[in-house]
Amino acid sequence: MSVAPALEATYGEKIKARREHIKMDREAFAKALGMTADQVDSLEGGSADITLDQLTAIANTLGTSIAELTPDFVSDLDEGVCYQLPEDNPVIKGERAGTNYYTYNCLVRTRTMPKLVPLLLEVNVDDPEKAAFNAGHDAHEIIFCMEGDIHLKWGDSENPREVTLPQGSSFYIAPGVPHTLTTTKGSGPGKVISVNF
Amino acid sequence: MSVAPALEATYGEKIKARREHIKMDREAFAKALGMTADQVDSLEGGSADITLDQLTAIANTLGTSIAELTPDFVSDLDEGVCYQLPEDNPVIKGERAGTNYYTYNCLVRTRTMPKLVPLLLEVNVDDPEKAAFNAGHDAHEIIFCMEGDIHLKWGDSENPREVTLPQGSSFYIAPGVPHTLTTTKGSGPGKVISVNF
Amino acid sequence: MSVAPALEATYGEKIKARREHIKMDREAFAKALGMTADQVDSLEGGSADITLDQLTAIANTLGTSIAELTPDFVSDLDEGVCYQLPEDNPVIKGERAGTNYYTYNCLVRTRTMPKLVPLLLEVNVDDPEKAAFNAGHDAHEIIFCMEGDIHLKWGDSENPREVTLPQGSSFYIAPGVPHTLTTTKGSGPGKVISVNF
């Protein structure tokens, strides 16, 4: 696998800080894990390898989650900014119901905001009758209609709400709301900017 | 002023719930506010008008903020969605340093996500030498370059970082980072989609 | 009513910052509210009184909540600490089912943590058969048994879970879980420290 990125602290430092936060002494911690005090020292000092199973057991012993014991990555921003040129956009075909429904051009992302997923989305189906719903997702979504007459359906797929939105329109979809985009009947493909966060 | 929108509860209900949460009885509450128990009843029952000064004093007495005593607005979403047609976009001229620096076309907004401000932004100045910085703002910002070669400067305005980003590029700016957009020298105006959240 | 405490900003400052965040110009704002530009100036400059109805209409116009337009109180902490002497504890009788069920001695509170409500709670009923449930509340609760054999019932009041906890025991109750405390049959009153947050 690829080399891991730099982390802002070590697992050992995070484990030690948590152990001290809950006022657990080294001996009790070592005993609960079936380790010696020396092994705890080398664990907390960063000179021992940790497996995922061990980390899970440690989190359990310390009454916390693996998340809280995991160091943050060093930021991938350059003084607060990151950018991506168009030739570096990953392009993904999004199939639904056997057709090339959407094409996703994935725009810039940053580890500091993992839920932020901006897309240039090509809407390939030009028939609202053939709309295929997703199940909703847990992100907020804001969409700007860049090309074509976008037809939005949302809510209950059997009995949806719907609206046609010309170029220049914009809309917001709350988390968990099933929805789908096509263009109007026979009008050809469309393009939108979609920002999920 | 315009008519207020519907609220999901009354001030009286929120005040009563808070008073009970902190185990304050009606008599102590009335005394602290210089009111009678009957006045507290009518306050909590919703049959008394409340001024902003009174609400501030009540929040103080109940050891909380006005925010916590304020009912939420009823959602402005239609089954989780709201949209805006292009002819309804408010258009604002954004002056900086005496020039018509940006033109803001304000896209759809919702009260359920007050920090979300999507914009179609026209970049009117085509000379990076004339770039005028903002002071940064407290929202995350994601930008898609729709037209023109966008020139981004950020960080310290005296000694900025900078990059030119062609159509189709995208970038992210963290909260608090001063920044500014022009297009490249003599290339005419540009357009970007900017989503603040 | 009592004099309002100091606030960290003015309503006018918060309103102006919000208006600028959403790129609304003064004229559009004035028009939406049926005001003149001069009135907006004096509103934002802090020289106009605002009623609660006006603030509600302003929040609506600016697509946000009253909470976001409300300045924070200045902290009531003394370099990060506040304390309360026992003679200053408000004492409240908590009736349930017609009996003097609990006595609440309200301990120190701070506006900087409005949900934090610590109590010295006297448990007056010494018969688990007479236990009267609350409906649960939206705070986390941690309890230390200081005096007496505490009998805890929780969950479904018709078919509760229950346990007797001697002096020195401690327990945690999640938000929304109905519960009730008595002492064991005929053992007299008890005392617990309860911290809600």
Next chain:
Amino acid sequence: MSVAPALEATYGEKIKARREHIKMDREAFAKALGMTADQVDSLEGGSADITLDQLTAIANTLGTSIAELTPDFVSDLDEGVCYQLPEDNPVIKGERAGTNYYTYNCLVRTRTMPKLVPLLLEVNVDDPEKAAFNAGHDAHEIIFCMEGDIHLKWGDSENPREVTLPQGSSFYIAPGVPHTLTTTKGSGPGKVISVNF
């Protein structure tokens, strides 16, 4: 090490959900990690062991944190409640400046609220002149004085704020505020309930 507790999902499920959220296809994901598509299938299907280094590389590739890829533990609450009997309280000696400064009796904890650490704290030093400061900690702390005249110092250790608080008093200490407890000169040990959250 001890057996790991039950988790609410698998790593594979979390990884797959994240990959789909950012619209990355299996092939691009496999390529970035130097794996085959079959290996990705078995990874996401839960039939492959994952090391911590692999998980770190996966998080990096998916532009997220290890925390977001880590399943939550199954709750350790019994219908929303957990309790601990006094004989099960771990007892830890807290040394400062070479003396047995505090004795920590650790009360009930739950994995669902990892920051919540309630303590019965014995204050062993009865001389404010010998007070030894901590550096502050990142939790809120609320304290009830159960026995003895508690002497609190806080802030700058060279020039501290201080107050003596009799039995029945209570106080709150904000995160990051250095502080220390003794009892008054020659008055013997004290006891407090301290809840950190």
